[in-house]
Amino acid sequence: DAKTTQPNSMESNEEEPVHLPCNHSTISGTDYIHWYRQLPSQGPEYVIHGLTSNVNNRMASLAIAEDRKSSTLILHRATLRDAAVYYCILRAPFYNQGGKLIFGQGTELSVKP
Amino acid sequence: SAVISQKPSRDICQRGTSLTIQCQVDSQVTMMFWYRQQPGQSLTLIATANQGSEATYESGFVIDKFPISRPNLTFSTLTVSNMSPEDSSIYLCSVSVGAKNIQYFGAGTRLSVL
Numbered sequence: 001d002a003k004t005t006q007p008n009s010m011e012s013n014e015e016e017p018v019h020l021p022c023n024h025s026t027i028s029g030t031d032y033i034h035w036y037r038q039l040p041s042q043g044p045e046y047v048i049h050g051l052t053s054n055v056n057n058r059m060a061s062l063a064i065a066e067d068r069k070s071s072t073l074i075l076h077r078a079t080l081r082d083a084a085v086y087y088c089i090l091r092a093p094f095y096n097q098g099g100k101l102i103f104g105q106g107t108e109l110s111v112k113p
Numbered sequence: 114s115a116v117i118s119q120k121p122s123r124d125i126c127q128r129g130t131s132l133t134i135q136c137q138v139d140s141q142v143t144m145m146f147w148y149r150q151q152p153g154q155s156l157t158l159i160a161t162a163n164q165g166s167e168a169t170y171e172s173g174f175v176i177d178k179f180p181i182s183r184p185n186l187t188f189s190t191l192t193v194s195n196m197s198p199e200d201s202s203i204y205l206c207s208v209s210v211g212a213k214n215i216q217y218f219g220a221g222t223r224l225s226v227l
Binding site: 036042043044045046049085087091094098099100101102103104105106 | 146148158163205219220221
């Protein structure tokens with residue numbers, strides 16, 4: 001399984017943008033880049049995913065490097081409710097290993113008021 | 114999307130006993146997954162459960178310790194057998210839904226073994 005590297009923790013101020021980095025230098029051509037987050041005492045929830053192009057949704061944006069060896073999750077205006085552990089995961093296609101997710105250690109994001 | 118219900122939400126068990134955790138989904142899904150999250154740690158995949166076939170276990174997990182049933186497309190159980198204090202963890206069920214194979218997770222079962 002391809003590995004990802006993320007900072008253990010990051011801090012942000014409320015209503016400011018947050019850029020969460022992820023390195024995945026061994027990514028294969030068919031791996032999708034997925035981001036999930038886990039709020040305290042909850043199961044993980046899906047945030048965003050992409051393959052090659054940058055992606056936007058109502059929760060966040062995902063910027064993918066041209067060589068796909070790194071990516072950045074962008075929260076445009078952090079709120080206190082965004083305090084969570086953010087996981088960057090490389091997911092194989094469904095036909096390969098059933099699309100299972102292998103979690104790394106993630107980045108614990110704290111948001112200061 | 115999918116709504117997942119896990120039972121029980123928490124339990125305290127004696128060592129040497131077994132606990133069966135139930136996972137119910139509000140729609141039919143092909144792939145279900147069981148994870149363990151030890152205190153202060155990330156999630157570790159235990160096994161993938163497909164309806165009508167044997168579960169596929171990850172390295173370090175065996176069927177005798179974590180038997181899984183998948184009788185239909187909306188339900189699965191995970192049993193933690195012959196428990197020891199090292200089995201104290203949160204156990205989570207998840208499902209893969211839709212063409213994008215996004216995973217949805219239950220709230221988890223918090224297990225303490227004395």
